Amino acid sequence: MTLEISVPRGKSIDIEALIRERLSWIDREYSRSVNTKRILGPDRVMFGGQYLQMVYIEDLKEELAPNLSRGEVVIRTGERRRVRELVRRWFLKETSAYVVRKVREFSPLLGVRPGRVDVREISKWGYCTRSGRLSFNWQLIALPERLREYVVFHELTHLFEFNHSAAFKRKLASICPEFRNRERELNQIAPYDRMVLE
Numbered sequence: 001m002t003l004e005i006s007v008p009r010g011k012s013i014d015i016e017a018l019i020r021e022r023l024s025w026i027d028r029e030y031s032r033s034v035n036t037k038r039i040l041g042p043d044r045v046m047f048g049g050q051y052l053q054m055v056y057i058e059d060l061k062e063e064l065a066p067n068l069s070r071g072e073v074v075i076r077t078g079e080r081r082r083v084r085e086l087v088r089r090w091f092l093k094e095t096s097a098y099v100v101r102k103v104r105e106f107s108p109l110l111g112v113r114p115g116r117v118d119v120r121e122i123s124k125w126g127y128c129t130r131s132g133r134l135s136f137n138w139q140l141i142a143l144p145e146r147l148r149e150y151v152v153f154h155e156l157t158h159l160f161e162f163n164h165s166a167a168f169k170r171k172l173a174s175i176c177p178e179f180r181n182r183e184r185e186l187n188q189i190a191p192y193d194r195m196v197l198e
């Protein structure tokens with residue numbers, strides 16, 4: 001990692017003093033960047049909290065075959081830039097099945113009745129509208145089980161209480177007592193808005 005400092009030309013600036021002044025900011029930004037786990041890297045992808053090595057094979061037929069016990073996902077395609085699209089389709093399918101299953105399982109525990117549930121390309125992990133529609137990030141399946149569950153708990157609890165009030169937290173704690181730990185862990189994983197592979 002490099003730290004780049006730009007200073008205006010022709011001005012004499014005490015760079016060391018400048019760094020000292022901004023040290024806590026630099027420190028904070030640095031630890032944030034090293035503590036953030038990325039879902040997709042150039043040659044690995046997170047799935048269920050586990051990093052899978054992406055093995056790319058040039059082939060005329062397209063196929064994506066995860067092998068969790070071997071810790072890899074074999075991706076066959078004619079063009080390397082198609083990898084992103086194949087991962088996206090895989091995640092969409094897996095996240096949709098997961099969300100449908102978990103919403104059905106957890107709703108009775110919270111005593112809520114969800115309306116529409118969908119999986120979309122959104123920047124947050126999940127959200128709930130006032131009309132009770134739940135949306136989940138298509139990358140949800142990448143998270144460790146305890147964190148994907150937490151996202152479902154959180155959004156379902158919004159059907160009971162729309163804000164993040166004390167009542168919301170009490171209800172959430174009734175189904176997920178250590179929700180604060182999970183929230184903290186979740187904040188260390190960044191959904192990728194742009195899956196840049198090359």
Ligand SMILES: [Zn+2]
Binds near residue numbers: 154164
């Ligand atoms: Zn919320």
